[in-house]
Amino acid sequence: MDQGEHRRLLGLAAPEFCPHLLGARVSSFIDGQLVVIELTEVEAYAGAADPGSHAYRGKTARNAALFGPPGTAYVYFTYGMHHCANVVCGEDGTASAVLLRAGKIITGEATVRARRGNNTGPAHLLLSGPARLAQGLGLSLEHNGKQYMHGTARGPGPSLGLESLATSAPEHSTGPRTGVSGPGGTEAYPYRYWLPGEPSVSRYRRAAPRVRPSPGV
DNA sequence: ATGTTGATCTTCT
DNA sequence: GAAGATCAACATC
Numbered sequence: 280m281d282q283g284e285h286r287r288l289l290g291l292a293a294p295e296f297c298p299h300l301l302g303a304r305v306s307s308f309i310d311g312q313l314v315v316i317e318l319t320e321v322e323a324y325a326g327a328a329d330p331g332s333h334a335y336r337g338k339t340a341r342n343a344a345l346f347g348p349p350g351t352a353y354v355y356f357t358y359g360m361h362h363c364a365n366v367v368c369g370e371d372g373t374a375s376a377v378l379l380r381a382g383k384i385i386t387g388e389a390t391v392r393a394r395r396g397n398n399t400g401p402a403h404l405l406l407s408g409p410a411r412l413a414q415g416l417g418l419s420l421e422h423n424g425k426q427y428m429h430g431t432a433r434g435p436g437p438s439l440g441l442e443s444l445a446t447s448a449p450e451h452s453t454g455p456r457t458g459v460s461g462p463g464g465t466e467a468y469p470y471r472y473w474l475p476g477e478p479s480v481s482r483y484r485r486a487a488p489r490v491r492p493s494p495g496v
Numbered sequence: 497a498t499g500t501t502g503a504t505c506t507t508c509t
Numbered sequence: 510g511a512a513g514a515t516c517a518a519c520a521t522c
Binding site: 497498499500501502503505506507508509 | 510511512513515518520
């Protein structure tokens, strides 16, 4: 695909962009290690009008990268321990973005296992879930706001890459978003997209508010 | 196989 | 002060 077509697809709003991202390749060159993955599951976050989006309550220091140009990485920290990664798409300033939920490893399995705590489990589980995927790619807040270059990530400095977007959307399935509570988590937002039959696709869990243990006496 | 819980802390209300 | 675009360990069936 040429650069112009790549840019055109990135300019689509998240729900339209998602199918083109399935089967596409994301790569990171971080700490001298190249990791290339193929996406199998993504979720759309449609900007300020989407109650499930971090952009719903307007621009803040945390979500500023969401409002950047298409091709920007939005990486955030949550639950006190996890990072999750998005690709910003749509028109500049619309805060449309796609959460990278799962993928399979093309290059760099040893690096991914090392980053995932020398995990020795089956390879298809290594990137199964947004926090696992971000960890496998080595992403953290340092990379928030960086651009995904068109092509494979490469040195000398840290870089991110995005390539092989599908020109026509592959066969895929859709459903409600995982982990999103409130109106944004209902069937009205079938913004989760995945490749059927891929073992790396994360198991669906409906968002359930957690009951905190009462504070100790 | 499915359900529950602890970990751990930033962000916004 | 409460919830969060989660994960892994543990309990129970």
